[in-house]
Amino acid sequence: MAITREGKICSFCATPGGPGTDVLLVGGLGAQVCSTCVDDFHATIHDEEAMAHTRTFPWERMSDAEVLAVLPQIMASAEQNQAFAREWVDLLRDRKVSWAEIGRTLGVSRQAAWERFARKTGDNGATA
Numbered sequence: 001m002a003i004t005r006e007g008k009i010c011s012f013c014a015t016p017g018g019p020g021t022d023v024l025l026v027g028g029l030g031a032q033v034c035s036t037c038v039d040d041f042h043a044t045i046h047d048e049e050a051m052a053h054t055r056t057f058p059w060e061r062m063s064d065a066e067v068l069a070v071l072p073q074i075m076a077s078a079e080q081n082q083a084f085a086r087e088w089v090d091l092l093r094d095r096k097v098s099w100a101e102i103g104r105t106l107g108v109s110r111q112a113a114w115e116r117f118a119r120k121t122g123d124n125g126a127t128a
């Protein structure tokens with residue numbers, strides 16, 4: 001099982017990227033960032049005037065329609081993070097890490113870990 005960036009989006013602007021696209025993505029722990037956002041953030045962090053604008057959150061200057069338009073992007077990013085957690089559990093299961101250990105790490109029972117992740121991954125090995 002391989003974890004890839006295929007089909008992923010930038011967690012900051014929701015632009016689809018990764019293999020098969022012209023958008024480079026980097027990141028980890030489920031969050032991805034595109035090269036455009038990296039460049040924009042880099043420029044902002046080194047520009048005193050631009051940094052002054054970051055003292056307030058952008059949504060404070062957005063209309064209701066603009067805030068609504070961002071909601072699907074937030075949901076797509078959240079779904080991407082959930083998918084990454086499932087991929088990570090798949091990786092652990094491929095390494096023969098038990099459901100008990102996964103549950104203990106998450107602070108839940110073995111059964112709760114299995115119910116949350118196994119049915120979505122096709123792993124029916126509830127006995128491990």
Ligand SMILES: [Zn+2]
Pocket residue numbers: 010011012013014015033034035036037038
């Ligand atoms: Zn981006």
